[in-house]
Amino acid sequence: MLAEVGFIATFLAFGAALYAAVMAFYSVRQRDERRLLSARNAALATAPLMLVSLGALLSALLTEQYQIAYVWNVTDPNTPTFYRITALWGAQAGSLLFWSGLMSAFAFGAIALNWQAQRRLMPYVIAYTMLVLAAFLALSLFFENPFERYWIMPDDSVAKGVFALGGAVPPSAVRLAETANGLNPLLRHFGMIVHPPLLYMGFVGFIIPFAFAMAALASGDLSSNWIKATRRWTLLAWLSLSLGLVLGGRWAYDVLGWGGWWGWDPVENAAFLPWLLSTAFLHSVMIQEKRGMLKVWNMFLILGTFSAVIFGTFATRSGLVDSVHSFARSAIGFPLFFFWFAITAMSVGLLLWRWRRGELRDERRLHGWLSRETLFVLNNVIFVMLFIAIFWGSFGAPIFSELFMGTTITLGKDYFLQVTPPLFLALFILMGVAPLSAWGATTLLRLGKALIAPSLLAALVVLSLALLQPTEPLVLLIYGLIALSGTVALWETARGAAARHKRLGENWYTAFTALIARNRRRYGGYLIHLSIALLGIGALGSELYQQETQRTLAVGQSLELGGYVMRYDGFLGGQIAEDGRIMDIAQVTVLRDGREVARLRPRRDFYPNAEGMNTMTIPSAHSTLEGDFYVLLVDWEPISAQNATFKVFINPLINLIWWSSLLLILGTLIGMYPERRVALATATVEPSSQLAGAKA
Amino acid sequence: MTQLAWEKPENVPVEASPQGIQWKYVIGLIVLFVGIGYLILQGTASGARYFISVDELLKGDYIGKTVRISGAVIGESIRYDPQNLIIDFTIANIPSETNDLARTLHEAVRDPKATRLAVHVRDQVKPDLLQNEAQAILTGKLGEDGIFYATEVLLKCPSRYHEIAPNQSIADPSIGK
Structure with missing residues (x-):
């Protein structure tokens, strides 16, 4: 029942979005208020429909409907309720649906709140938001459907489909529960309840300034109206993206156990790229509002931000890049790439058209190197250069070399550590100087x-x-x-x-x-x-200034690092947690100047039911303003655990x-x-x- | 009144736009772009790693050059010395990556004719994902002794990246998992 409800609600939301997009464009052509109202109502309807759809999937996860393939894949009977909720975005199909749900909520808010004040932009805002929503819902309906169920065919083979195919019967519920896969151990971290939703809110939220910018270009209302209407939406998206990035770093630090938090991995970079352009945008819109300058540039930045969002989504979800953060290689790669290309070409086309008509001319000129507007422009240029450098390192060089050199060249962490620091430093200097300079000249x-x-x-x-x-x-x-x-x-x-x-x-x-x-x-x-x-x-x-060491210690022995002493006190093997995982825990005491400052429990978790990856090394850390004393349990002597090996890091100032x-x-x-x-x-x-x- | 919403506002001020190019800023920008472009080129030259297969590595002239290779991990070959943090294992050549990575890795590991390469990693904790039939993406150098000395190890476990389907057992309760 839940599968049918979810599928039908998603399908109706797709239909409503498509209808709203077409009707909104048509209402402009015909100058027909009634059609526009109809488009608006259809657009607003997508949010409650998506709520029903997501509600159905969440209920299916909570009530253990293992016949639904998605539920079978991301949960099992041992999964605690907390992780049943996070499983909603724990794999490709669910997170895509969640993404569309967030997008419909953002569109609902922006349309409802700006309907009266921005009537001229509204038809286009509806059209562009709904076009994007329809495209994402199409991916959910036709490529990654989270409501597909397992069926036993008459010849005893297993098939997948939302509805029962001819002669198919549902598999035994008991067998399904027994074989269910369970959530990927990597995703069993409390941060996973907030990190993906924040990141998605950040990504999806940029649909609003994007749609308003496109609406300004399409309608010809090229004043600062679109910027004023979307300022808070842009800030909300930017805040979510920023927190999503930081929490992603925290997740890597807590779960991946390599002592670091940012690895210049292509997927991390894919999320960082729209952040760079949107941060530049947040600064340069001030110049347009105060000085009537940089109109084309602002358009370019926000259209570029959204294009980077879609590109990042494509890169993460298509299997294009090798990363610990990426999703399964998926059939949505090509359609998503096509969509990215279409939306980028459409944006660039509209922008060029208005530019050539001379409608985006600046009202003032730059005065002096030290004026605030010049420093802001410089800040923008550096943000864009960082974007180019990171894009080139993550995607540009591999794609270019594959297309034109017949080989694949990838750029590792050392490339980023060589190229980006001078640019970041330049940004910090500008952050210090620009607020002190005056508009006009200093x-x-x-x-x-x-x-x-x-x-x-x-x-x-x-x-x-x-x-x-x-x-x-x-x-x-x-x-x-x-x-x-x-x-x-x-x-x-x-x-x-x-x-x-x-x-x-x-x-x-x-x-x-x-x-x-x-x-x-x-x-x-x-x-x-x-x-x-x-x-x-x-x-x-x-x-x-990260320091690290590794040592094998017998119970009672200690190691020293950076003024700290760590003593191995004992071992708790085979502890069973409520979700069925088996924990092997080392107990250590951290001392400084002879005084005990912390007792830590680095451990190794073993997931007996998980397919493939089934162990997780979980670090334990003593955190102060000065830094972290971060301990990993590397290995131990079987049975007695008289000796255990630790890898210890001191990460100064990381907090x-x-x-x-x-x-x-x-x-x-x-x-x-x-x-x-x-x-x-x-x-x-x-x-x-x-x-x-x-x-x- | 509502019809007015379609009309272009007439009272938007269109100031006489300043004409002409401000050359000093354009030149400043060009200098900046050239400088940063040089930085990117330099970084690319020193950070570039050829991403090749095991076969290509052994056939080409790559000894001593930093490259990135991809191969399938042979589970029984994994040797780990936790006291000194040394990992040794063998990878098998992956012919070409297909959409079914799990099957490609499975076949590569079982294929006795597939080229194999010994890998040596120092100062690293054994990654949780290092296991049979994982895809290893390694950065490092091929030594004269034919062993690949890896400095960076990235592992992909196909089951994590590919949806698993229940097998026939769900059709018949009498069959075990």
Whole structure:
């Protein structure tokens, strides 16, 4: 029953999306309000339909309907409820459906909230969102259907289909449950409940600014309207993608057991590429809003972001790249590639058409190298260069060499470690300098004066990092430049609050909150800069000063690393967890200066029922602001476990990476929070927003 | 009123757009692009790894060059010294990757005629995925002694990347799994 309900709801959502797309385009041609209303209603209907569809699949997972092939593949009777829920996105077919569900929810929100204010863009927004949704639903219906069931054919062979084929009978429920596959052990991590949904929200969320940009190009309303309407959607998508990336790193750190968190793996890079373009976009739209410049560039960035999202989806889900993160090689590769090509060609075509007609001309020119707009342009160029460098390293070089050289050339981690650091450093320097420059023009002297106090603060950060561990002068300089991007943000906020305190006599708390409330975008942005600076320091410290050792210890013996002593206390073998896995756990005590600081339990999990990969090495770590003491259980003597071998890492400053994401969330939420009504009222008198539709 | 929504707004200000190319910025951009382009080229030259099969590695002139190879892991050959973190195993040549990777790997391991290559890995914990019929993607150098010295090991376990279907046993409760 659940399979039928899910399949029919998905099919209806596909039909509604297709209908809405066609009808929306047609309504523009015919200038027919009734048809547009019909298109809108169909578009809005896709969200509840997808809710039913996802609800059916989730119910099937929770109620153990193993006749459904997807349920059989990702769960078994031992799977705890928690992982039954995460199994919804645990494999290709379910995660594709989940992706479409999120997309319909985003489309629902954007259409419902902007319907009145953006009437002129709406037909196209509906058309483009629904076109993309229909394409993804088609993949679910025709290539990766999560509602297919197993059937026993009259000749006793096993077949797959949503509905019973002629003479087919369902297999025995008991046998199905006995043979069910269970969730991939790699995905049994608490992070998997939030990492994929956040990453998908990030990917899918960019459909909204993409559709509005396409709508602006198609409708000819090339003012900043589309940017204003989508600013919060873009920030929401960007925040989700950022957190998805950080949590993905955390998952790798916790589960893959190699002591690192970012491996420059093609799939990680595929998710990072849209982040780079969208971050550039978030900066450059400010120039269009404030100075009427970079109109073509902004279009290019957001269309490029979405194109990168679809390309990344294709790369991850087609089996194109070899990676621990990728999905099964799948039949959706070619259709997804075709869709990516079509959507990219359509975007570029529309953009070129408007450009050639001269409708995207800038209203101002650049003035001086140090003006804020020039520095923003420079920041954008570097983001795009990073995009090119990482794309080339992950996909460009292998594809190019295969097409034109008859061999495959891949670029490893060393390529990325050689090419990207100077570009990242340039971005940090710009992050420090650009907020201090003024629109229009700034002199070097003024900029230099503004940099004095933040530089002193940055020097304090460098000093404390130098005291923490011996560091080379060049690295200290780089630490300083990264820190500067954060201290500028701190100093500027403090300066603003001090000015209010002095001028208006407000107490410090009021001065601070009122300052932020007056310009949430700016101070939210500063908080994000601060979080990225912390992340940068964490990434650099953990990459450059990681220490590692490995030793075999007898019970009672210790090893030393970086001022810590680790003692092997004992072993707990064959512990059975509630999901049926067998855990072999080493017990170790970590001491510093003779005092016990932590008791850790690195372990090896064995999944007796899992096909293929059935062991997982789970690290255990003692975390402080200073860094992690990270222990892997490598091996042990059978039965007695009198001796066990450990691999131990010290990852300095790594926790700054995870903790910085809290500031990132706070900063983005402040930036997204609606401005006060006064600000809104002034915004409406700006000529560019006086649209016929807005007034209607 | 609603009809107005279709019309192009008339009061959008179209400022006289500044004309002419701002050469100093264009030149600045070109310098930047050339610099970064050089960085990318240099990185490519030093980071490029030929991705080849075991057969190609042994037939070509690759001794001492860093390459990336792909092969099927022969389970019984895996030897692991956890005290010194040394892994030795043998891989078999994979003729050409097909859509059914699991079958290709299975056949490569069982084929006595398939070219085999001994692999030596130092200072690495044995990966959980290193097992019979996994696909190994190894970066390293072929030594004069005919052993491949790998520095980077990436493993793909076909069952993880391919959907498994239940076998005939689900049709008949009397047959074991």
